Amino acid sequence: xxxxxxxxxxxxxxxxxxxxxxxxxxxxxxxxxxxxxxxxxxxxxxxxxxxxxxxxxxxxxxxxxxxxxxxxxxxxxxxxxxxxxxxxxxxxxxxxxxxxxxxxxxxxxxxxxxxxxxxxxxxxxxxxxxxxxxxxxxxxxxxxxxxxxxxxxxxxxxxxxxxxxxxxxxxxxxxxxxxxxxxx
Amino acid sequence: xxxxxxxxxxxxxxxxxxxxxxxxxxxxxxxxxxxxxxxxxxxxxxxxxxxxxxxxxxxxxxxxxxxxxxxxxxxxxxxxxxxxxxxxxxxxxxxxxxxxxxxxxxxxxxxxxxxxxxxxxxxxxxxxxxxxxxxxxxxxxxxxxxxxxxxxxxxxxxxxxxxxxxxxxxxxxxxxxxxxxxxxxxxxxxxxxxxxxxxxxxxxxxxxxxxxxxxxxxxxxxxxxxxxxxxxxxxxxxxxxxxxxxxxxxxxxxxxxxxxxxxxxxxxxxxxxxxxxxxxxxxxxxxxxxxxxxxxxxxxxxxxxxxxxxxxxxxxxxxxxxxxxxxxxxxxxxxxxxxxxxxxxxxxxxxxxxxxxxxxxxxxxxxxxxxxxxxxxxxxxxxxxxxxxxxxxxxxxxxxxxxxxxxxxxxxxxxxxxxxxxxxxxxxxxxxxxxxxxxxxxxxxxxxxxxxxxxxxxxxxxxxxxxxxxxxxxxxxxxxxxxxxxxxxxxxxxxxxxxxxxxxxxxxxxxxxxxxxxxxxxxxxxxxxxxxxxxxxxxxxxxxxxxxxxxxxxxxxxxxxxxxxxxxxxxxxxxxxxxxxxxxxxxxxxxxxxxxxxxxx
Numbered sequence: 001x002x003x004x005x006x007x008x009x010x011x012x013x014x015x016x017x018x019x020x021x022x023x024x025x026x027x028x029x030x031x032x033x034x035x036x037x038x039x040x041x042x043x044x045x046x047x048x049x050x051x052x053x054x055x056x057x058x059x060x061x062x063x064x065x066x067x068x069x070x071x072x073x074x075x076x077x078x079x080x081x082x083x084x085x086x087x088x089x090x091x092x093x094x095x096x097x098x099x100x101x102x103x104x105x106x107x108x109x110x111x112x113x114x115x116x117x118x119x120x121x122x123x124x125x126x127x128x129x130x131x132x133x134x135x136x137x138x139x140x141x142x143x144x145x146x147x148x149x150x151x152x153x154x155x156x157x158x159x160x161x162x163x164x165x166x167x168x169x170x171x172x173x174x175x176x177x178x179x180x181x182x183x184x
Numbered sequence: 185x186x187x188x189x190x191x192x193x194x195x196x197x198x199x200x201x202x203x204x205x206x207x208x209x210x211x212x213x214x215x216x217x218x219x220x221x222x223x224x225x226x227x228x229x230x231x232x233x234x235x236x237x238x239x240x241x242x243x244x245x246x247x248x249x250x251x252x253x254x255x256x257x258x259x260x261x262x263x264x265x266x267x268x269x270x271x272x273x274x275x276x277x278x279x280x281x282x283x284x285x286x287x288x289x290x291x292x293x294x295x296x297x298x299x300x301x302x303x304x305x306x307x308x309x310x311x312x313x314x315x316x317x318x319x320x321x322x323x324x325x326x327x328x329x330x331x332x333x334x335x336x337x338x339x340x341x342x343x344x345x346x347x348x349x350x351x352x353x354x355x356x357x358x359x360x361x362x363x364x365x366x367x368x369x370x371x372x373x374x375x376x377x378x379x380x381x382x383x384x385x386x387x388x389x390x391x392x393x394x395x396x397x398x399x400x401x402x403x404x405x406x407x408x409x410x411x412x413x414x415x416x417x418x419x420x421x422x423x424x425x426x427x428x429x430x431x432x433x434x435x436x437x438x439x440x441x442x443x444x445x446x447x448x449x450x451x452x453x454x455x456x457x458x459x460x461x462x463x464x465x466x467x468x469x470x471x472x473x474x475x476x477x478x479x480x481x482x483x484x485x486x487x488x489x490x491x492x493x494x495x496x497x498x499x500x501x502x503x504x505x506x507x508x509x510x511x512x513x514x515x516x517x518x519x520x521x522x523x524x525x526x527x528x529x530x531x532x533x534x535x536x537x538x539x540x541x542x543x544x545x546x547x548x549x550x551x552x553x554x555x556x557x558x559x560x561x562x563x564x565x566x567x568x569x570x571x572x573x574x575x576x577x578x579x580x581x582x583x584x585x586x587x588x589x590x591x592x593x594x595x596x597x598x599x600x601x602x603x604x605x606x607x608x609x610x611x612x613x614x615x616x617x618x619x620x621x622x623x624x625x626x627x628x629x630x631x632x633x634x635x636x637x638x639x640x641x642x643x644x645x646x647x648x649x650x651x652x653x654x655x656x657x658x659x660x661x662x663x664x665x666x667x668x669x670x671x672x673x674x675x676x677x678x679x680x681x682x683x684x685x686x687x688x689x690x691x692x693x694x695x696x697x698x699x700x701x702x703x704x705x706x707x708x709x710x711x712x713x714x715x716x717x718x719x720x721x722x723x724x725x726x727x728x729x730x731x732x733x734x735x736x737x738x739x740x741x742x743x744x745x746x747x748x749x750x751x752x753x754x755x756x757x758x759x760x761x762x763x764x765x766x767x768x769x770x771x772x773x774x775x776x777x778x779x780x781x782x783x784x785x
Contacts, residue, residue, distance in 0.1 A: 026386075027385070027386065030331070031319060031320075031323070031331075034320065034323065035323060038323050038324055039324075042324050073513075075513060076510065076513070076514060079509050079510035079512075080510050082509070082510075083508070083510055084386070085327075085328045085348060085384060085386055085387050086386055087386050088385055088386040089386075
């Protein structure tokens with residue numbers, strides 16, 4: 001592990017790929033996810049991750065898409081997306097200006113002394129132990145995707161049995177003016 | 185120039201709200217309420233219930249011979265009227281047969297509403313007889329589609345389909361209706377405009393241009409010494425031909441009309457340079473290349489226009505007017521992007537130019553440019569060599585004769601290939617909505633059904649389908665429809681026994697190695713017998729002196745369709761030509777002009 005990071009803040013170095021986050025508010029209707037993913041497939045845009053869940057308004061869902069900007073210009077992607085009738089609103093979230101979170105759960109081999117080491121590691125990363133068996137531990141961790149990457153890398157050296165990540169969700173960072181608006 | 189407004193449909197009928205009727209009745213009523221007077225279709229299992237109330241409806245149903253024909257007829261109807269064409273077919277194979285026309289309409293922004301039957305809701309997903317995932321299959325070839333799950337939801341689904349198909353950038357929509365939704369009862373209602381808008385919160389096309397952009401566009405137009413208006417199909421969709429003519433009169437700027445915009449500005453006007461692009465004329469292609477300003481109005485920088493994009497119009501600034509925001513910057517980054525309806529934006533630009541002039545702003549001197557352009561026109565007109573005595577006919581000659589003998593405002597529909605390019609190059613389009621063709625998708629077999637759809641919409645007009653022997657054999661069975669439905673179109677079949685355009689590419693780019701392009705259609709089929717067997721009058725023409733009389737005879741027959749088969753020269757190429765992927769500067773002129781090409785510099 002060569003990287004040293006401060007996990008207390010939200011500032012992480014970029015991990016190489018040229019990505020952007022789109023938060024897409026859609027009408028929650030049958031086929032809407034197929035419309036969105038079909039558009040990406042048809043136009044050759046790459047999706048890095050995708051998370052979908054009902055939004056705060058009734059009848060609406062929010063789709064958080066991490067797009068690969070090496071596959072197409074962001075402007076084209078958003079304009080083509082916006083042509084879908086079910087798409088209500090698209091927010092472009094610059095990774096530097098947004099709060100990103102992802103959840104990971106993993107089952108790892110944990111025999112003997114390893115078990116204590118994994119426990120410590122999980123504590124350091126502010127993760128949780130969800131289940132224990134004789135040979136394995138199931139852990140969960142929530143946080144910035146880069147933090148999860150690092151944790152995954154460390155777990156890998158111990159032997160991952162199964163691992164699942166959710167795809168990231170994101171909201172814009174509150175700037176000073178919006179903090180004031182909330183306060184008022 | 186003809187009327188600029190969409191023909192207004194008949195007044196909507198009055199029905200009692202709350203009346204209990206079947207979904208099928210509600211569907212047909214909804215079409216009546218939308219002003220549908222003609223639809224094209226083919227019945228079958230799941231759509232069967234909708235064909236019963238049709239017997240009592242004033243809507244004319246044209247029974248086709250293949251579902252693809254229904255789709256192209258709906259497109260032809262929409263092309264010439266501006267009103268949405270309607271096609272109704274059953275589930276499964278019928279729905280998949282509609283895929284080609286839907287994609288064709290999507291590429292060319294044709295308003296069209298397709299209604300497909302579907303297996304009963306309880307059977308969806310069970311691989312039932314004639315089941316297919318119609319909304320899934322057509323998702324990427326419609327502007328929007330919807331599977332209606334309740335009878336009560338039918339009127340709203342139909343209203344949404346028509347609203348989406350006809351507003352913003354027009355396109356095809358599809359409503360998939362399960363059989364039980366047609367059979368079960370509902371309480372009749374007709375949603376208001378407000379309810380339709382409220383049901384589509386994500387759909388608000390922008391109509392008016394941004395005032396600051398309009399101002400910049402007007403300034404740029406007055407500033408430019410070598411401006412060219414690059415008019416596309418959007419002019420016709422926006423009913424903006426008259427506004428375009430006023431802009432040209434005001435500014436004296438040259439116009440090129442793309443394949444989709446033929447007729448949007450009169451070919452006889454001295455400022456019309458004709459068609460640009462892969463088979464555009466030398467002046468239109470070169471004027472765009474040398475321009476310092478391109479005013480793109482409802483055009484989308486298609487690869488057939490730009491050639492190699494990096495080398496396209498290198499010195500030109502670009503004003504891009506398009507109602508679809510995604511077209512801005514898709515291919516060429518505009519200097520002045522304007523999202524809006526072409527007619528409204530042109531009118532706004534006209535007003536802005538007038539007020540700039542009133543404020544003392546003068547237009548740049550374009551005289552040097554104009555004399556250069558007219559020099560190109562004189563040196564490099566469209567040209568071909570007449571056939572030698574006894575040799576096969578020249579396709580260009582046949583089209584010139586058709587053109588010269590055609591009654592006023594004749595509608596021309598074409599298939600796809602050499603005959604399409606010859607038709608676009610040699611016809612003189614002086615009225616909007618007289619040219620019906622498949623531009624974006626390039627659908628062979630388009631012309632006959634599209635011509636039938638146009639004839640159903642405009643029964644008093646002469647409608648010529650200009651077709652090739654390859655295309656004809658794809659959709660000719662619809663001539664039975666034309667005969668039985670009393671839609672007497674005329675077909676000019678340019679038979680050169682080859683897939684002419686593919687042959688030309690093999691000649692030019694594959695060392696004359698001809699592979700699977702010889703159709704042998706001088707031997708089989710016998711087109712005259714074939715046409716007569718479908719109830720058409722048929723004439724075969726083999727020598728130049730027969731061409732004119734045969735056309736005159738065809739023009740005089742109005743009680744049934746006519747097929748005139750012209751035996752044409754297989755080796756004739758379409759020129760000029762910009763090879764695929766090449767720069768427009770590398771346009772290949774007609775062999776008789778190519779050695780003088782330096783004159784285009």
